[in-house]
Amino acid sequence: MAILTLIIATLISTQKIATSIGSKYAIQGVDVSHYQGDISWNVLEEQGISFAYIKATEGSSYVDSCLDKNYQGIQNTGLKYGFYHFLSLESSPEKQIENFKSAVGEYHMDIIPAIDIEWYGDERQNPPEKEAVLSTLFQIVSLFEQEYGQKPVVYTTQSYYFKYFYGEKLDFPIWIRNVYFSPFQNWTIWQYTDRAVMDGYDGDEIYIDRDVIKDSEYKNIQICEN
Numbered sequence: 001m002a003i004l005t006l007i008i009a010t011l012i013s014t015q016k017i018a019t020s021i022g023s024k025y026a027i028q029g030v031d032v033s034h035y036q037g038d039i040s041w042n043v044l045e046e047q048g049i050s051f052a053y054i055k056a057t058e059g060s061s062y063v064d065s066c067l068d069k070n071y072q073g074i075q076n077t078g079l080k081y082g083f084y085h086f087l088s089l090e091s092s093p094e095k096q097i098e099n100f101k102s103a104v105g106e107y108h109m110d111i112i113p114a115i116d117i118e119w120y121g122d123e124r125q126n127p128p129e130k131e132a133v134l135s136t137l138f139q140i141v142s143l144f145e146q147e148y149g150q151k152p153v154v155y156t157t158q159s160y161y162f163k164y165f166y167g168e169k170l171d172f173p174i175w176i177r178n179v180y181f182s183p184f185q186n187w188t189i190w191q192y193t194d195r196a197v198m199d200g201y202d203g204d205e206i207y208i209d210r211d212v213i214k215d216s217e218y219k220n221i222q223i224c225e226n
Helices: 002-022 041-045 067-074 093-104 130-148 158-165 215-221
Strands: 027-032 051-058 080-086 114-116 153-157 174-177 189-196 208-213
Touching: 002 189, 002 208, 041 067, 051 067, 051 093, 051 208, 080 093, 093 130, 114 130, 130 158, 153 158, 153 189, 158 174, 208 215
Parallel strands: 027 051, 051 080, 080 114, 114 153, 153 174, 174 189
Antiparallel strands: 027 208, 189 208
């Protein structure tokens, strides 16, 4: 029991390190989904954030139930925003981007779309082959680039990065989740905590993810107007 208590205390302590470092960056933001419930975007904005990523879709058919509500709500703010798609390895990249395009439709966005690729289901116990993961990811990155004229930013966790991305030549911006320490790899967006508590949402999930965009990278993820 003493060892378990020490491990938990150490994890909590290191999370505070990441939060302390991440909170010092200038370009602060959040990422949200239906888990946050109804969001008062003006209230969030007043707490020092300047951008948000909103979940749009997952796989070939799922659309987040709060997508349109979040899109409409964020219009009355000065926040920059974009949308993200949770990548499934069970559906073709073509069907998944069609799902994203159908859900987002004619929505305006200020920052490039994001693709979320991470562990789900029993993948930690039965990890997919690296070749299959990278093939699916590279295909959908290419499809997003064809559709929007810019490569999407790819969100992943530190452990997923080590398993599938480490040592690979990546030609898209990285959004890395590391809630313990400052990331070692070159990143564009950093999710530095998944345990933030803010005013302005009423979902079953009491926490909200906090993110930062590296100052020098901000211009690279803004949507280029044609």
